Amino acid sequence: MSAVPSLRHLLLLRPRLRFIALSTSSSPFLSYAPSHHFSPSSLRVLSSSSSPTLTQEEADEAVGKGSSLIDVNPPRGTRDFPPDDMRLRNWLFQNFREISRILSFEEVDFPVLESEALFIRKAGEEITQQLYNFEDKGGRRVVLRPEITPSLARLVIKQGKSVSLPLKWFTIGQCWRYERMTRGRRREHYQWNMDIFGVSKVRGEAELIQAIVLLFERLGINSSDVGIRVSSRKVLQAVLQMYAIPDNLFTQVCVIVDKLGKITREEIEKELLSLGVSIQAVNGIIEVLSLKSLSKLEEVLGSEEEAVSELKKLFSLAESYGYADWICFDASVVRGLAYYTGIVFEAFDREGKLRAICGGGRYDRLLSTFGSEDIPACGFGFGDAVIVELLKDKGLLPDLAHRVDDIVFPLDEVLDGTASRIASSLRKKGRSVDLVEDKRLKWVFKHAERIGASRLILVGNSEWERGAVRVKNLSTREEFEVKIDELV
Amino acid sequence: MSAVPSLRHLLLLRPRLRFIALSTSSSPFLSYAPSHHFSPSSLRVLSSSSSPTLTQEEADEAVGKGSSLIDVNPPRGTRDFPPDDMRLRNWLFQNFREISRILSFEEVDFPVLESEALFIRKAGEEITQQLYNFEDKGGRRVVLRPEITPSLARLVIKQGKSVSLPLKWFTIGQCWRYERMTRGRRREHYQWNMDIFGVSKVRGEAELIQAIVLLFERLGINSSDVGIRVSSRKVLQAVLQMYAIPDNLFTQVCVIVDKLGKITREEIEKELLSLGVSIQAVNGIIEVLSLKSLSKLEEVLGSEEEAVSELKKLFSLAESYGYADWICFDASVVRGLAYYTGIVFEAFDREGKLRAICGGGRYDRLLSTFGSEDIPACGFGFGDAVIVELLKDKGLLPDLAHRVDDIVFPLDEVLDGTASRIASSLRKKGRSVDLVEDKRLKWVFKHAERIGASRLILVGNSEWERGAVRVKNLSTREEFEVKIDELV
Numbered sequence: 001m002s003a004v005p006s007l008r009h010l011l012l013l014r015p016r017l018r019f020i021a022l023s024t025s026s027s028p029f030l031s032y033a034p035s036h037h038f039s040p041s042s043l044r045v046l047s048s049s050s051s052p053t054l055t056q057e058e059a060d061e062a063v064g065k066g067s068s069l070i071d072v073n074p075p076r077g078t079r080d081f082p083p084d085d086m087r088l089r090n091w092l093f094q095n096f097r098e099i100s101r102i103l104s105f106e107e108v109d110f111p112v113l114e115s116e117a118l119f120i121r122k123a124g125e126e127i128t129q130q131l132y133n134f135e136d137k138g139g140r141r142v143v144l145r146p147e148i149t150p151s152l153a154r155l156v157i158k159q160g161k162s163v164s165l166p167l168k169w170f171t172i173g174q175c176w177r178y179e180r181m182t183r184g185r186r187r188e189h190y191q192w193n194m195d196i197f198g199v200s201k202v203r204g205e206a207e208l209i210q211a212i213v214l215l216f217e218r219l220g221i222n223s224s225d226v227g228i229r230v231s232s233r234k235v236l237q238a239v240l241q242m243y244a245i246p247d248n249l250f251t252q253v254c255v256i257v258d259k260l261g262k263i264t265r266e267e268i269e270k271e272l273l274s275l276g277v278s279i280q281a282v283n284g285i286i287e288v289l290s291l292k293s294l295s296k297l298e299e300v301l302g303s304e305e306e307a308v309s310e311l312k313k314l315f316s317l318a319e320s321y322g323y324a325d326w327i328c329f330d331a332s333v334v335r336g337l338a339y340y341t342g343i344v345f346e347a348f349d350r351e352g353k354l355r356a357i358c359g360g361g362r363y364d365r366l367l368s369t370f371g372s373e374d375i376p377a378c379g380f381g382f383g384d385a386v387i388v389e390l391l392k393d394k395g396l397l398p399d400l401a402h403r404v405d406d407i408v409f410p411l412d413e414v415l416d417g418t419a420s421r422i423a424s425s426l427r428k429k430g431r432s433v434d435l436v437e438d439k440r441l442k443w444v445f446k447h448a449e450r451i452g453a454s455r456l457i458l459v460g461n462s463e464w465e466r467g468a469v470r471v472k473n474l475s476t477r478e479e480f481e482v483k484i485d486e487l488v
Numbered sequence: 489m490s491a492v493p494s495l496r497h498l499l500l501l502r503p504r505l506r507f508i509a510l511s512t513s514s515s516p517f518l519s520y521a522p523s524h525h526f527s528p529s530s531l532r533v534l535s536s537s538s539s540p541t542l543t544q545e546e547a548d549e550a551v552g553k554g555s556s557l558i559d560v561n562p563p564r565g566t567r568d569f570p571p572d573d574m575r576l577r578n579w580l581f582q583n584f585r586e587i588s589r590i591l592s593f594e595e596v597d598f599p600v601l602e603s604e605a606l607f608i609r610k611a612g613e614e615i616t617q618q619l620y621n622f623e624d625k626g627g628r629r630v631v632l633r634p635e636i637t638p639s640l641a642r643l644v645i646k647q648g649k650s651v652s653l654p655l656k657w658f659t660i661g662q663c664w665r666y667e668r669m670t671r672g673r674r675r676e677h678y679q680w681n682m683d684i685f686g687v688s689k690v691r692g693e694a695e696l697i698q699a700i701v702l703l704f705e706r707l708g709i710n711s712s713d714v715g716i717r718v719s720s721r722k723v724l725q726a727v728l729q730m731y732a733i734p735d736n737l738f739t740q741v742c743v744i745v746d747k748l749g750k751i752t753r754e755e756i757e758k759e760l761l762s763l764g765v766s767i768q769a770v771n772g773i774i775e776v777l778s779l780k781s782l783s784k785l786e787e788v789l790g791s792e793e794e795a796v797s798e799l800k801k802l803f804s805l806a807e808s809y810g811y812a813d814w815i816c817f818d819a820s821v822v823r824g825l826a827y828y829t830g831i832v833f834e835a836f837d838r839e840g841k842l843r844a845i846c847g848g849g850r851y852d853r854l855l856s857t858f859g860s861e862d863i864p865a866c867g868f869g870f871g872d873a874v875i876v877e878l879l880k881d882k883g884l885l886p887d888l889a890h891r892v893d894d895i896v897f898p899l900d901e902v903l904d905g906t907a908s909r910i911a912s913s914l915r916k917k918g919r920s921v922d923l924v925e926d927k928r929l930k931w932v933f934k935h936a937e938r939i940g941a942s943r944l945i946l947v948g949n950s951e952w953e954r955g956a957v958r959v960k961n962l963s964t965r966e967e968f969e970v971k972i973d974e975l976v
Binding site for chain 1: 556557558559560561562563564566567568569570571574575577578589590591592594595596597598599600601602603605606620622623624625626628630632639642643645646647652656657662664666676687689691694695698702804805807808809810811858859860890892904905906908909911912915916918919920921922923925926935938939
């Protein structure tokens with residue numbers, strides 16, 4: 001028992017903070033084409049802070065002795081959230097939650113890993129071509145969800161009669177897509193979804209758009225910064241009917257024309273022609289999609305047309321809600337997801353620098369594709385990336401520094417029990433307390449600044465003998481001696 | 489344009505809420521052996537509510553017409569979170585966050601998908617034998633993380649000099665494990681982790697244990713319900729030295745003896761013997777591990793022994809913090825993770841009905857296994873399942889019903905604009921408002937009860953002509969006519 005073995009030596013090695021060399025190569029500031037309700041958008045990372053990252057070479061060199069450092073980066077196209085980034089994410093999510101509460105939506109969640117079957121659709125959507133899918137050890141096809149709506153629909157079916165319609169649910173979750181990495185694309189993002197099941201009228205869409213507008217207003221964004229383009233897939237449907245194009249091509253046509261502006265008109269034409277759409281119809285479709293005025297649309301389709309009457313109703317409701325200045329009709333909005341059936345919308349920055357901030361629409365026939373009875377539904381997805389880019393551009397990112405109420409610092413090792421007692425007592429009062437030991441006072445002051453501490457509580461021998469501590473108010477620089485029992 | 493095509497017919501089909509047959513087979517109330525810092529524990533699902541679930545057969549029958557329903561359940565061993573379950577989860581996480589704030593920890597997060605390399609350890613841990621791992625389309629080995637500590641360590645290395653030590657981080661995230669499904673085991677759970685890097689003294693562990701105790705107290709649990717067993721791996725290390733067992737067997741021995749009480753003593757013996765440990769040493773190890781008193785341990789190992797002095801210091805700090813009645817020495821606590829090096833602890837229910845509630849310890853040598861320089865560190869993982877079981881047993885689950893401030897209900901369709909205006913105005917004041925249309929008043933009252941609404945605002949023609957609405961206080965049943973402009 002008296003022998004000191006080599007293992008003991010190892011344990012006694014208390015390494016100091018002597019760190020490996022760092023490069024300043026920036027963290028992956030990547031854009032990302034988001035998934036649910038999104039047309040491919042260049043979303044950039046949520047955070048503004050870029051952390052210094054080691055290259056493998058530098059790391060190997062720094063560590064030396066041949067032991068090679070693991071890859072310190074998260075998987076390609078994914079993000080870590082160090083404290084600064086996490087505070088920003090929490091702040092954003094808190095705003096999502098608050099708006100959802102105000103609209104009286106209930107929060108739900110689903111596993112990030114889902115059955116692949118839920119996302120198999122054959123309309124040629126980008127989202128289903130970039131599934132982050134696997135076979136698990138049991139031979140099941142599984143997928144890191146690219147969007148949340150199918151899980152929502154699954155749960156609605158599963159809950160069946162136990163839920164009462166209308167049902168208003170929101171969720172905030174991570175979505176994934178696997179794509180060959182071109183420079184600066186991300187493979188995951190977080191998405192806020194609000195969905196309504198059981199409301200067939202455009203009241204559903206009107207409520208969703210109010211939620212989006214209330215969020216923007218809450219974040220300090222106004223209608224001169226951002227607009228919301230609105231159209232309806234029923235516009236396209238009416239045009240297809242004009243040209244006697246079979247109903248079963250509707251979804252594919254939608255997915256193709258959604259690419260207008262992203263690929264050339266010639267490519268769109270080619271894809272539509274190969275589907276069997278006549279060149280006259282192609283021209284007709286593209287012409288109608290260029291309309292930016294509801295009255296013009298009414299001229300073309302007639303006022304009896306459901307697309308027209310629903311859009312008019314939505315714009316009239318927008319007046320009542322008080323957000324008419326945020327929305328505009330734009331027939332070119334189709335959205336890339338296969339399952340939309342009616343009103344579709346997307347928020348955009350008026351400077352035109354960013355891709356869609358969020359997008360959504362009506363999907364009245366999704367449940368039947370899962371073998372269940374349809375329930376009218378609408379919803380939107382709102383990613384965590386473009387909005388942060390916009391807030392950054394507008395100087396609207398909040399100051400979210402770390403804040404701590406008290407630092408308790410014993411000036412002598414023998415006072416560590418007293419320091420524990422004081423920290424414990426303050427914590428039980430709900431104060432956030434950092435207990436610091438084995439540092440110089442100079443370090444403690446620097447640390448206090450770094451963590452935004454309000455007070456420094458110095459536990460020293462002479463004060464302790466009087467049953468007291470020294471309390472320094474770090475904003476006013478005032479210092480008092482306070483009885484331990486009277487500390488609040 | 490006047491033709492009404494068949495697709496249009498489809499669109500006009502507004503399905504009513506007529507739902508498929510439901511069974512009452514309960515949702516998967518499963519146990520789960522959690523991962524990070526956990527010895528295998530039977531964690532049950534977070535929520536108490538079991539939702540009715542369709543069997544595939546019933547679903548097929550109900551849907552009829554040969555179109556078969558998708559599997560409405562989430563992947564085997566995973567959970568959906570319908571609103572009730574989500575409220576409970578949010579409430580629990582909110583408590584995790586509040587305690588973390590009080591202890592002045594900062595929140596961080598990591599991708600749920602990590603490189604497999606981060607979790608490859610060869611000590612025979614259960615956790616690394618049940619990796620939910622895949623090969624992605626780029627041929628990379630990836631894994632749904634089974635625990636969070638390795639990601640934390642990776643980020644600490646990556647951040648390098650940009651962080652100042654000590655560093656106190658917490659995170660709440662989902663962890664996964666893939667195991668052949670025996671009845672009632674779950675494949676995912678959420679875990680609260682608190683970790684400290686850069687504190688070599690047992691002050692680190694003392695702080696972590698205070699966090700756990702403060703959480704229990706906040707949840708209404710007291711020290712007669714729950715205790716925290718504490719030991720140190722240095723106890724085992726000292727015993728190995730007594731028997732001159734090579735240092736390189738330390739980790740494997742720890743992982744094996746952690747199974748004491750889970751598998752038979754004979755099996756433990758067999759595993760240790762096959763490692764090359766003598767039968768005398770096996771007996772000595774098992775004898776020491778049965779000690780439940782620190783003074784007894786001191787007799788056996790001597791007071792000079794680091795294991796003893798550190799444990800004594802921890803118990804003395806516990807007195808100062810005021811949580812001594814929560815903790816007890818128990819040499820049998822070893823914990824199942826390979827990387828622990830010093831103090832280890834786990835919380836347990838004193839009735840002995842549940843498995844470990846949380847677990848943690850010191851891991852001073854994890855960073856060097858990743859090729860970096862070591863930093864002393866300690867942390868714990870606290871799952872979302874056993875704690876909920878315990879709260880349920882003790883009747884401590886909170887009432888978390890849905891709450892809404894106002895329901896706005898237009899009694900006539902022509903008043904939907906007015907209703908929008910009123911709802912919008914109340915929402916801008918921060919009130920949560922549910923806007924209901926196309927329902928009978930009787931339904932609205934039932935609905936108000938269901939969602940816990942405080943007020944019902946009836947928008948009727950005669951009041952509207954006077955610029956007013958009828959407001960019904962749903963708790964007092966009082967009714968007033970209120971001018972729209974004066975509504976708050």
